[in-house]
Amino acid sequence: MTHTIIIGGGSGMGLALARTLLAQGGDVTIAGRSEDRLATAAKELERHGHGKVGTVTADMGREEDVAELFDRVGTVEHVAVTAADATGVYGPTTDVDTATARAVLDTKLLGAWLIAKHGAGRITGSITYTSGINAYRPNGSNTIMAAANGALASLAYGLALELAPVRVNVVSPGWVDTPIWDQLGMDKQAAFADLAKRLPARRVGTPDDIAQAFVSLMGNGFITGTVLHVDGGHRVT
């Protein structure tokens, strides 16, 4: 049975990926900082899936948590990383606290590196990270998150060589309706409606759109060192 760790699997895209993998008969371990969120997600997943569901409380920005996660889980085929916390990052650079910026880098970039560092030798199939459209279409806000997202491509290119034959890729979503938007303090439905009119796909993304992209990258043994853009055509608008 294929086993996948999903860091960030308690909500949004990670939770959709967990549902998809379980429906295909795989086992999943979902990780995140909130034990309650993981427990609620696991309860839902156990109702619908066929495989086993495990939970591990871990902050991927903390090295001891990442090391313990791999100690507990041991050998695993795939790791998918969807974790990010956007609290306080929306707005012009002059308004963003330096501590918030450091926390973004600690989670999205250094955390991604820590997963490779402690997962090496235990991950047998692939690592897939999540970046985002703002790395490729900056919007004058959220710039530190955009920088972290952009750097994930370089991290994946380097790790694809270092960890081979383990494959390392990145999914870069466009705007997707998930709980992360609730941290931004904006009218998300109005923003989504406005963007949908301009996107070639004529809609914003769903968590399942992104889950399917993860499944493609994880399952295709010839894809490594790649960024897969799943953004409804946002980059070409």
Ligand SMILES: NC(=O)c1ccc[n+]([C@@H]2O[C@H](COP(=O)([O-])OP(=O)(O)OC[C@H]3O[C@@H](n4cnc5c(N)ncnc54)[C@H](OP(=O)(O)O)[C@@H]3O)[C@@H](O)[C@H]2O)c1
């Ligand atoms: N939604 C979009 O429009 C969009 C667009 C482009 C890119 N993205 C990227 O897509 C990814 C998935 O986001 P989402 O939209 O699915 O958001 P989400 O529903 O908020 O999911 C993020 C998950 O990450 C976990 N998390 C946050 N910080 C963590 C940490 N330090 N360690 C471990 N887990 C952590 C959260 O749980 P806890 O709080 O319990 O830890 C949460 O379950 C993110 O990397 C985001 O930057 C999203």
